[in-house]
Amino acid sequence: MANDDPLSATFAALAHPTRRAIVARLSEGEASVGELARAFPITGQAVSQHLQVLERAGLIERGRSGQLRPSRLIGDPLEQAVEWLLGYRRFWEDSFDRLDERLAGGETPADD
16 A cells, blocks of 8 residues: 555554554654553554554664664655645635634624
């Protein structure tokens, strides 16, 4: 999926709150499965499964340091997601500006 549509893979991987929390933790620096498992009320095996989803989406890479496989965040997919979301910023700003105008003028949607 990551190769076909990286943006969809990124959003699908980030759809789960534990994976978002793992991404937040990895933004502070690399961590092993054991280190991540201590931060969450789930097993190391469950953390590994979440890491596999994040890795398939291209959001993390897993290295090798002795017997440990520390995970580290890859910024490019997140940057692409932010750029896509920012494309809608003007829409939201314009919508809020119109709402502010209506509220300040006492108009209701039926007045249009």
